[in-house]
Amino acid sequence: MTAIVDIRDLQKTYASGHLALSGITLAIAEGEILALLGPNGAGKTTLISTICGLVRPTSGRVTVGGHDIVTDWRAARRMIGLVPQEIALEPFESVAKTVAMSRGLFGLRRDDAAIEQVLTSLTLWDKRDAQIKELSGGMKRRVLIAKALAHEPRVLFLDEPTAGVDVELRRGMWDVVADLKSRGTTIILTTHYIEEAEAIADRIGVIDKGRLQLVEGKSALMARMGRKELRIALRAPLAAVPDQLLGRVTLADGGLTLVYGYDTRADRTGITTLLADLATEGIVLRDLSTRQSSLEEIFLSLLAAGQESAA
Amino acid sequence: MNWPAVTVIYRQEMARFRRTILQSFVSPVLSTSLYFVVFGTAIGSRIPTIEGNSYGAFIVPGLIMLSVMTQSLSNASFAIYFPKFVGSVYEVLSAPVGVAEIVLGYVGAAATKSLFIGVVILGTAALFVDLTIAHPGAMLAFLVLTCVAFALMGFIIGLWAGNFEQLQLIPLLIVTPLIFLGGAFYSISMLPPFWQGVSLFNPVVWLISGFRWSFFGAADVPVAASLVAIALFLAVCLGVIAWIFRTGWRLRA
Numbered sequence: 281m282t283a284i285v286d287i288r289d290l291q292k293t294y295a296s297g298h299l300a301l302s303g304i305t306l307a308i309a310e311g312e313i314l315a316l317l318g319p320n321g322a323g324k325t326t327l328i329s330t331i332c333g334l335v336r337p338t339s340g341r342v343t344v345g346g347h348d349i350v351t352d353w354r355a356a357r358r359m360i361g362l363v364p365q366e367i368a369l370e371p372f373e374s375v376a377k378t379v380a381m382s383r384g385l386f387g388l389r390r391d392d393a394a395i396e397q398v399l400t401s402l403t404l405w406d407k408r409d410a411q412i413k414e415l416s417g418g419m420k421r422r423v424l425i426a427k428a429l430a431h432e433p434r435v436l437f438l439d440e441p442t443a444g445v446d447v448e449l450r451r452g453m454w455d456v457v458a459d460l461k462s463r464g465t466t467i468i469l470t471t472h473y474i475e476e477a478e479a480i481a482d483r484i485g486v487i488d489k490g491r492l493q494l495v496e497g498k499s500a501l502m503a504r505m506g507r508k509e510l511r512i513a514l515r516a517p518l519a520a521v522p523d524q525l526l527g528r529v530t531l532a533d534g535g536l537t538l539v540y541g542y543d544t545r546a547d548r549t550g551i552t553t554l555l556a557d558l559a560t561e562g563i564v565l566r567d568l569s570t571r572q573s574s575l576e577e578i579f580l581s582l583l584a585a586g587q588e589s590a591a
Numbered sequence: 592m593n594w595p596a597v598t599v600i601y602r603q604e605m606a607r608f609r610r611t612i613l614q615s616f617v618s619p620v621l622s623t624s625l626y627f628v629v630f631g632t633a634i635g636s637r638i639p640t641i642e643g644n645s646y647g648a649f650i651v652p653g654l655i656m657l658s659v660m661t662q663s664l665s666n667a668s669f670a671i672y673f674p675k676f677v678g679s680v681y682e683v684l685s686a687p688v689g690v691a692e693i694v695l696g697y698v699g700a701a702a703t704k705s706l707f708i709g710v711v712i713l714g715t716a717a718l719f720v721d722l723t724i725a726h727p728g729a730m731l732a733f734l735v736l737t738c739v740a741f742a743l744m745g746f747i748i749g750l751w752a753g754n755f756e757q758l759q760l761i762p763l764l765i766v767t768p769l770i771f772l773g774g775a776f777y778s779i780s781m782l783p784p785f786w787q788g789v790s791l792f793n794p795v796v797w798l799i800s801g802f803r804w805s806f807f808g809a810a811d812v813p814v815a816a817s818l819v820a821i822a823l824f825l826a827v828c829l830g831v832i833a834w835i836f837r838t839g840w841r842l843r844a
């Protein structure tokens with residue numbers, strides 16, 4: 281694998297003394313989409329900002345396309361597009377001008393056709409003459425993406441690109457990302473939405489407390505994350521799990537609830553059989569509910585598992 | 592050197608200027624006219640000629656310097672403080688753009704604006720008093736150099752400032768007094784000897800004196816010294832800016 285972004289033992293301690301990145305080592309292949317997940321304050325933005333030149337690394341080394349981000353920063357940065365987490369735009373500029381400006385900043389000559397193409401792909405062409413301050417939040421976020429794409433970067437960083445974006449638009453952005461990938465762009469994005477990582481990423485990295493806890497192919501990780509729980513409320517409490525159901529369910533709520541875990545991705549969830557078995561046992565149901573583990577719970581279990589295997 | 596970047600930064604700043612062109616044009620014309628009515632006509636008529644010039648003509652160079660210096664400071668400090676404030680500075684900092692391109696773009700535009708204002712004031716002044724410029728080439732050179740030097744200083748203030756109050760602080764508390772006490776409206780030679788000596792520590796004295804020499808051929812301090820003063824001023828500002836960008840001070844975490 282030739283890594284287009286190669287991060288070696290990257291460390292960042294802020295002036296406040298806070299250790300935000302602690303020994304991150306990660307190689308990102310050309311053309312892949314990597315989703316970074318992690319709780320608030322994990323260090324995702326710090327990692328991206330360091331690679332893009334907004335935060336100075338304390339130690340470690342990063343290359344982009346073989347160019348060191350510190351010693352050969354011009355060549356490295358020319359390859360990078362960045363969509364920051366916070367909306368940060370000049371309020372009085374027009375959409376088309378601010379996107380054209382981005383192109384110039386990255387050393388490219390003015391090219392109206394290229395700008396039109398970028399604006400059209402993000403459905404911003406109708407708004408090209410509007411001032412930034414007249415746009416809605418979702419539109420501003422798309423302007424940020426347009427700015428990042430204006431110089432045709434080979435590596436694109438998207439820091440929570442779909443925060444505060446409606447469902448339809450979110451899918452639109454996924455299409456944009458898929459289109460970029462098909463043209464060979466490498467994409468690193470952060471998100472708090474598991475469906476988003478699932479929908480577009482090839483690999484998923486989990487960061488917590490400045491450490492990369494794991495990086496894994498999406499399918500493998502999703503299989504582990506895809507567990508769901510069926511909770512069955514009973515009319516009368518059970519003293520113990522009936523023999524026939526032993527090993528399949530557990531009792532909760534003082535015997536008033538049966539809990540059944542299953543994998544949504546499996547061919548057979550076993551729910552039909554379970555319900556049939558309950559009927560033959562003569563157990564009367566009061567209510568049914570299912571819940572999926574939240575991303576935070578999944579993190580916690582992943583992180584706990586990581587600590588166990590480390591111990 | 593990333594010239595497209597210099598061009599887009601310069602153009603963006605000039606566009607900001609054009610959006611407020613009326614204000615940029617009207618306010619110097621109005622304030623200059625007021626100065627002439629008050630100092631030139633009302634008070635100046637009771638003041639004898641200074642070094643052979645009517646008081647109205649004498650204050651023209653000082654008046655231009657006063658406006659050009661304060662405008663350069665505020666234009667350049669705002670130009671970099673505003674993107675810091677709204678956060679859009681991230682793009683310049685993550686682009687393949689070095690300190691040279693940033694300074695050329697932002698400081699170049701700020702200096703252009705105040706040069707424009709300086710020329711407008713000169714034109715307005717010519718309506719009120721008879722002006723002959725002894726050394727037009729030198730006059731232009733002093734004007735441009737002063738615009739650039741104070742724009743550089745303003746740029747530093749904008750980089751340093753953490754809020755809008757700080758943005759005003761140094762211009763208000765330090766620079767404006769230095770300009771008023773720098774002989775904008777009087778000749779240093781009119782002061783008692785002790786205060787003449789003190790005045791020489793005010794860098795603005797050297798700038799205004801040189802500029803006035805280019806109009807009337809007479810100066811408070813030698814013209815060569817004025818040139819050295821400007822060169823020094825430019826060098827110090829450029830040095831500070833280079834240091835800021837090398838260390839990332841107040842720009843990069």
Ligand SMILES: Nc1ncnc2c1ncn2[C@@H]1O[C@H](COP(=O)(O)OP(=O)(O)OP(=O)(O)O)[C@@H](O)[C@H]1O
Nearest residue numbers: 294296298300319320321322323324325326327844
């Ligand atoms: N400029 C700074 N100075 C000091 N500490 C900082 C600075 N920026 C971030 N931090 C700290 O570094 C840690 C990592 O922050 P970072 O923004 O990278 O988190 P994140 O993973 O992007 O979180 P979120 O999901 O909330 O965006 C946090 O504890 C934060 O408080």
Ligand SMILES: [Mg+2]
Nearest residue numbers: 324325326365
């Ligand atoms: Mg973040």
